[in-house]
């Protein structure tokens with residue numbers, strides 16, 4: 138039950154705050170008891186009941202809510218540096234996919250990898266993410282693409298739930314149509330709908346069902362079937378939508394009441410209006426825009442239409458080979474013209490909303506989980522402007538230290 142005192146700037150990211158308001162309090166204190174925040178505000182107003190609690194010193198630094206990476210493809214084997222070089226020579230994402238590269242090559246490597254190896258890679262990535270201030274990670278399946286292999290990936294995520302971070306699993310069996318189903322794609326959609334979704338729901342292996350709606354992946358009609366089947370079994374819909382082509386993904390997200398529509402580099406005006414009226418969160422993935430040269434997502438148009446915009450890494454071996462969420466936040470500023478405060482909210486309270494967890498995480502308010510990071514900076518603007526390898530000096534999840542600068546993990 139400590140009190141963190143001498144916080145230079147406490148960015149609370151209040152649930153009720155406006156999109157551009159990080160809820161910053163100067164000269165602040167933060168009180169938590171076990172896994173729960175008890176109080177956050179100006180240190181001078183610290184209630185007497187907490188005055189005698191053990192004090193810790195934030196040394197005048199910035200304190201933010203634990204970062205929420207609400208879109209990753211965490212479990213995969215191998216990398217695709219060869220395609221990075223090919224793209225730089227002019228090959229497009231769709232060219233590479235058509236030649237059997239892209240997602241299909243990671244599927245082959247992932248299927249061949251042992252479960253212990255895949256799990257160890259996830260733990261290694263998560264440990265580094267903890268060092269960057271990330272306390273919650275959404276993790277998608279999607280490199281298995283058979284019932285057994287998809288269940289194996291979700292099983293790995295379940296086993297990671299005992300680790301330091303909160304893991305939110307998503308079934309993404311509809312990532313691409315696997316090669317063996319190329320000429321009978323309807324059968325693959327049926328497999329997801331009739332076999333995989335009921336089993337994943339019954340075993341409680343995922344919270345969300347996601348579909349990649351794109352020319353190289355699934356049509357709007359196929360996605361509708363899969364997402365509605367997921368919904369009938371209690372898996373909330375999410376979509377990879379309108380990334381490379383404007384194909385009605387945002388409109389479908391609104392129609393099925395998705396928790397989020399992610400990517401949206403090519404979103405239409407009608408799609409933006411539909412998302413605003415249905416309350417769908419837009420998840421921006423600036424690394425994918427940076428690496429593919431597509432986009433960026435039109436954050437200003439989305440925000441002015443009233444659509445909340447989250448920021449995530451899309452960590453995957455193809456289009457976004459980085460889990461550095463603070464860098465993605467800086468890119469959200471430079472590429473998408475979001476303010477640092479909007480980017481911070483996008484990677485905390487709005488990201489929590491995209492995961493249906495904003496009642497529990499994403500802001501520093503009494504009753505919420507004691508998830509926060511201490512940043513060696515004096516303001517949100519300074520932190521996201523001055524790009525350093527890592528400015529995070531301490532990460533706390535559920536009231537426990539999960540990382541401290543200079544200490545072994």
Ligand SMILES: [Zn+2]
Pocket residue numbers: 208209210377451453
């Ligand atoms: Zn993705």
